[in-house]
Amino acid sequence: MEPNFDLFGHPVREGFGGRGRPPYEPTERDRNKVKLLLALGWVNSRIANALGVSPATLKRYFRADMKERDAMRDRLDARRFEIAFEQASAGNVTALRELGAMIDRNDRMEIERGMGKPSGDDEQPLSKDKLGKKIVAEQRAHAADADLMAELESEASQNARH
Known part of the structure; x- marks a missing residue:
């Protein structure tokens, strides 16, 4: 008997639509798909949706792949x-x-x-108090201000000599 396929080309499992839930049978194609989606950084729920299974089923049948x-x-x-x-x-x-x-x-x-x-030689110890974005931006602005003022003063002194 030739297997039936759903809209996406996946084979429809025997007993689908009948009483009870048919057991999931992972294929090599499914394993490769899981590995590819893991490599792309997909989360478990998204991978489970791509396979058409629940996240629990994904964890049960693909646990070894998920660890890697x-x-x-x-x-x-x-x-x-x-x-x-x-x-x-x-x-x-x-x-x-x-x-x-x-x-x-x-x-x-x-x-x-x-x-x-x-x-290893240039490592600086990390401070316990990490500075926030606003404080870092203020410090950069003050440093840029100081650089600009120094540059303007040097140009003014050069123009005064001429």
Whole structure:
């Protein structure tokens, strides 16, 4: 007997619409979809909606995948690099260009990540009282004011000499 499919192309489970709830049977396609959506940063409820299951069912059948949420983005990026490299090695010029662009983006990301974190020697202890946005903005405004005044004074002194 050929399976029936719903509007979105998912197979309709046997006994659907009958008495009782049919047990959920995860497929490899569902597992791949969960991994992809985890890599994209989707929350559990949104992933459950995409699969057409409850969040509890998602947690029950995909617990192992959900534990590796943080690693999924890295795995996705690694797989993309792998595919681009294979295609570029086979002589695909477009894949070679895309691989170069991917490497450039990765290098930029690593540089930004390195700039965001101070090195071990330059680490400053974090203060207990973190300044708020308004106070930081005021301090920056005063610093900019002082810089502007210093610049104006130096220009005035240069003009006075001429």
